[in-house]
Amino acid sequence: MFTKILIANRGEIAIRIIRACKEMGISTVAVYSQADKESLHTALADQAVCVGGSRAEDSYLDAKRIISAALATGAQAIHPGYGFLSENAEFARLCRQYGLTFIGPSAEVISRMGDKEAARKLMRENGVPTTPGTDVLSSPVEALKAAEAIGYPVMIKASAGGGGKGIRLVERPEDIERAFCTASAEAEKAFGDGRVYMEKYLAPxxxxxxxxxxxxxxxxxxxxxxxxxxxxxxxxxxxxxxxxxxxxxxxxxxxxxxxxxxxxxxxxxxxxxxxxxxxxxxxxxxxxxxxxxxxxxxxxxxxxxxxxxxxxxxxxxxxxxxxxxxxxxxxxxxxxxxxxxxxxxxxxxxxxxxxxxxxxxxxxxxxxxxxxxxxxxxxxxxxxxxxxxxxxxxxxxxxxxxxxxxxxxxxxxxxxxxxxxxxxxxxxxxxxxxxxxxxxxx
Incomplete structure (x- = not known):
């Protein structure tokens, strides 16, 4: 069993994990941004390390700084909580590269299931029922043809999505192009991956x-x-x-x-x-x-x-x-x-x-x-x-x-x-x- 775990998160989930570790007799390391210097999770952990500026990109999403904090404090494992780096396959690979245990599935599994279109294909191949839909769409024109085949209403969804980002409900053909472009742009901004696919919208x-x-x-x-x-x-x-x-x-x-x-x-x-x-x-x-x-x-x-x-x-x-x-x-x-x-x-x-x-x-x-x-x-x-x-x-x-x-x-x-x-x-x-x-x- 681990003797020290770094929690790569903030707020209530960091506190939840710290409490579980205390009950298990495991020491904890909190990381925090400049904005979170006075946060409760930093006070409850055994150690706390500042990992950067207030923006998430400069702190909680900076994988290398998180890894450095774990190595510097002697942590053996990293618990990512939810959000931030919790479903980042590259972060899981970095943990493995530096001899740290990532508390979650392997980087390969995260990659496989993080690609929503690839995950749907894997489920279909293994007999898990999936909604009628498409593979990744290349253009609004292809999306329009797919919607006509599936039947309205449809959902355009980010392939690398999560948290409600990169999703648009489309009920009419004239809305397809705008929905495709906005969903793709939102997905690119949120995940660095603008690929989208389509599913039949089930209602209710x-x-x-x-x-x-x-x-x-x-x-x-x-x-x-x-x-x-x-x-x-x-x-x-x-x-x-x-x-x-x-x-x-x-x-x-x-x-x-x-x-x-x-x-x-x-x-x-x-x-x-x-x-x-x-x-x-x-x-x-x-x-x-x-x-x-x-x-x-x-x-x-x-x-x-x-x-x-x-x-x-x-x-x-x-x-x-x-x-x-x-x-x-x-x-x-x-x-x-x-x-x-x-x-x-x-x-x-x-x-x-x-x-x-x-x-x-x-x-x-x-x-x-x-x-x-x-x-x-x-x-x-x-x-x-x-x-x-x-x-x-x-x-x-x-x-x-x-x-x-x-x-x-x-x-x-x-x-x-x-x-x-x-x-x-x-x-x-x-x-x-x-x-x-x-x-x-x-």
Missing amino acids: SKHIEVQLLADQEGHIVCLGERECSIQKNHQKLIEESPSPGVTPGTREKLIAAAANAAQAAEYTNAGTVEFLMDKSGQFYFMEMNTRLQVEHPVTELVTGIDIVKWQIRIAAGVPLDFTQQDIHLQGAAIECRINAIKASRVKFFHPPGGPWVRFDSFLYQGCDISPYYDSMLGKLIVYSSTREEAIRKMQSALCELIIDGVDNNIEEQIGIVRDRRFRAGDYYTDFIRYFKPKLKDK
Whole structure:
């Protein structure tokens, strides 16, 4: 087992990993930018190293500086968290080159699954259902012909995409050229790769994902599914496990498909296979995320499996000590992402409390919210024995959460969990399009 791990991230996920390491008796090294000098994760780690300027490009995305910090502090492994370098194959290769363990899948697997078009082809070849679509498109003219063959509406998506970037919904032929060009330009800016492909747009559909762990001995265990259909601008807002729209029979099929996908990719460590599911329960592969997901806590709560600790164990060569037969989903867990609307300073901060309520965050009273990074302030997570009670608990917790001085989306989240469709579990990825929040209670 490792004795020292460097966390190549910031904010709540860096804190989450530091806490897991403390419980495992592992020393930690935090890295920080000039903007994050006073951040909570730097105070909680055993050591902290400044790796550059405030912009992510000058610090958290500078692979060589991260590697240098690990070597200088004697770290044996690097945990990338999510975002930044977590799905960067070249960074994983650099770790290996300098004798550091990358806590995640191999560089080859990251490359294979990071190319969305290539990943879809691999899934088709191995019997995992995929949505009707194309290979990489060379021009708007080719896109127009493909859309006519597939049938509108369609989605133009970045081949190297993720995080909602490089995606455009097209409902009419006259919009194809603009959508193709803007999606490609956005993908080039975000990923350095402007290639795009096309998929049939399924509506209404649910966004369902299956969390899995795969050790170095070839054992694969799926930890049930998460429902991630509440989205805004292709970014998830609320996740829950188990999904209210997945039957036991469909769950078995999802688990089998996800395990098949992981085996086809020769996957190790924690990963997530994402699917779109229509009203009939038919599901289709979208992509595989080769990292820890933001929403991993809801899976941990319903399974009792600490995913972060198992990421570390698997990277150290420890085999899984449980099988698929040992996984039983108990109760219901919900996570709401709390996002800043604009950067500012936290004047007053009060997190909610109570049994099975937690707020994973980097906030403290008086801290500044940097304009350089992701807008997420934290994740409010609740667990209960039933979904109905979990919803009530979430509503109560949202009403208790106070982040004064920073415009945020707490009121929007309260409106969503109060919505009739959400409470009934009868919601799809187009939920926000028709969402009309109620006025705040007087």
